Amino acid sequence: MSWFLKWMASNGSVFLLVSSGMLLLRWRYLTSCLRFAALFIGLAILGEIVSYITGHLLHVHNLYILHGYTIVEFLLIALFYRSFFNGFYPRWLVPALIAGFLLIAALSTIFLQQLSDSNAYVRGLESLLVIGLALLCFYKILTELLTKRLEKDPVFWINTGFLLYFAGNLFLFLLSNALLKQPHQQLSFMAWGLHALLMALMHVFIGIGLWFSPNLR
Template sequence: MSEELFEIIRLISLLIVGLPFIVALFKFKILNKTQIVLFYLLLIIILVEIISLFFWYKKINNLPIYHLYTIIEFAIISKIYAEELKSIFSKNFFLVLVLMFAVFSVLNTLFFQNIFTFNSNAITVSGLIVIFFALSYFYALLKEVKYRTLESNPMFWINSGFLIYFSSNLILFYMNNTLFKGVTEASLILWGLHAIVNIVLTIFYTIALWVNPKKQNT
């Protein structure tokens, strides 16, 4: 993959996040709880990307931002699943998990991957846990059908997006610091694929915010 193509894909990946955010703004009054939490996640993503780009243009290392963002992202995703998986796991389970992950992330930053290094250990652990959440949600969905159609279930799209995104990027996140030093053809290909998967995730976010959930009559 050429650097020019990579930059185009990366730019699309950055700009497209505005699409679900705009949809959420227009439909904010009728969003359900899960959609509202997703909206706040998008708000933080946009804020992080703006700060990250500012640092990049100023030639300042922007990796410290992602050490903090990883914890916040995991907490918000856990909040989504705490509501959707309450029939399987207690809220205390998610609270303890978030606290344990936050402690692990801080220890990783202090002793293993300093704040100016890509925090692949924390992101890998986060990805594995989210994949577990996603599979648990599909299991719960098979046990109890809450919606007439999956197409009108926002969480179905969110969960599918998470599963595709974190599964696809798990190896990349883990191997980034060890295999790729600087800009190489291999790193451009892998980070280009990451940007493409991020675009797919954002499309799923957009659908999740666009649909109107219809619960079954009881």
């Protein structure tokens, strides 16, 4: 198992091809909240490209990128849920979460974790908020029951991918700075390999959701 996690740590980003490939195939069917899922995929691809250029080609410290990436990532995910909720919950809920998250992220960067460090606290907060939004999403799906076959509901698959990724990585994000300073390299590789595995599963689930995109509500 350890060799697999090590492989995932180095090659897990290849699974972006699943969601991005499906995005290209189903682009014309994307409406409503799925457009934010498409932007989320685009952000992930851009993040991988920038990370590779700065880390592998230029060999420069690039943790500062994660601070901005986390903010844009949460914004797109939150807008995905806001579009799907469509008045089912109070309309101020998601905008209030976005405003609160932006404020805390700014304060954390200024006073707690500078741009040279991993933004562990903000990533942890993002995970908690996305977990909460994902559970609210499942409640809406199960309450309305607008589809007879849940396995063909695109939002069900995408929401499951988000929940799996952020719930699985919650403690990893909170401990990310400690792992970066971990002298035991094998432990670090396995931890980030697990992160890559969860990311791969998320993008596979998003890809499945996009495949069912014509079945929008």
